[in-house]
Amino acid sequence: MKKNPNSCRWSELPMDMLRQVLERLSVLDLHRAKIVCSSWYLCSKQTVRQKSGSPLLMLSPEEGGCVLYNPDEDRVYKTTKSEFSGYRFLGSSGKWFLVVDSRSKLYIIDLFSEERIDLPPLESIKDGLYSVERLGDRVFMVRLVKNYSGVLVQAVEDLRGVLWVDDKSGEYVVVWQFESNGFLGFCKKGDDHYREITTCIGVRRELQGLCHMVLKGYSLYVLTSRKYIRQLDLSGQDGFKDVSEKHSIAVTTSGEALYVRSKAYETSTLERLRTFHVFKRDPKDLDPSTKDTRLVELDSLGDEALFLDLGVTVKADHSLGVEPNSIYFTLGDRIHHNKVPCMDICVYNHGTKNIKRFHGLSKLNVKDAQWFLPR
Known part of the structure; x- marks a missing residue:
């Protein structure tokens, strides 16, 4: 032509x-x-x-679908039903989101285009202590391979995950876990199955269990049941390496270890208040028997902002609306079946202790929300 x-x-x-x-x-x-x-x-x-x-919020209203909220404009943008219908959002990395659909399949999707990366099925996990068997579109059976009495039926609503994507190279890492189970599944670009990371069996006592996890590049940071920090290097070709001497659960731009505690409470005027305490490990008080140090509280985050949904800090930038010495927060517990999540979308100034909330969201009945940073 x-x-x-x-x-x-x-x-x-x-x-x-x-x-x-x-x-x-x-x-x-x-x-x-x-x-x-x-x-x-x-x-x-x-x-x-x-x-x-500028930072944006992905919101999931009770009536279904997804909407975007721009805090700078105090404006909600609706997305078409065909784009995100049936998806549940697990995590994000820039414009990319880790999602699970109504048939329990995992994907990585570009929020602003139609690009989608299909991930291996959950039951493809192998070469570990656990097996996963699909019982239906939304139910799985998990069992210890060497102990068939250890059987647990889990629903896809129990699934949580984290994502990292490198926009320049196209490399990515996905990590997921069934809540109340003893292992993590992970894959990288090019993998046709998931590999297993056990969180209990064969792991020293202080590093067992999982309360929260953060993924930054090929480094996975796990807050354990005993409030220790376990760091795993996922970059190797033959699995992962435990490098837990370096601690973190929220990771600064320089790779420094942070641990964050948050508490919400109501005042006599029915106003909801929230406090945050940020800690780091004190390298001057190293315990050689556990590779652990005591926690020291930080008075300031300096010229960085902490995004708890992402588990990382970024350099503050007024031109992008990123406020220094601030904590961007959405809710206290993302596992809905476990307990009612504490939805509290706000920006907390760590210096003044003041909280900024967004009145434009008051008319929305939101069941979930996540901060993300489009590139």
């Missing part, structure tokens, strides 16, 4: 004209426009940095 010489090439639009177009787009359409071509991507980075990089 012969090309029309008068046809317009979108990639060759004058920069000034393209800038005017991009600046008029909503935050959702802007991120979609960035993937049209390389020239549009570069223009978006140079001209609309604040709109394209």
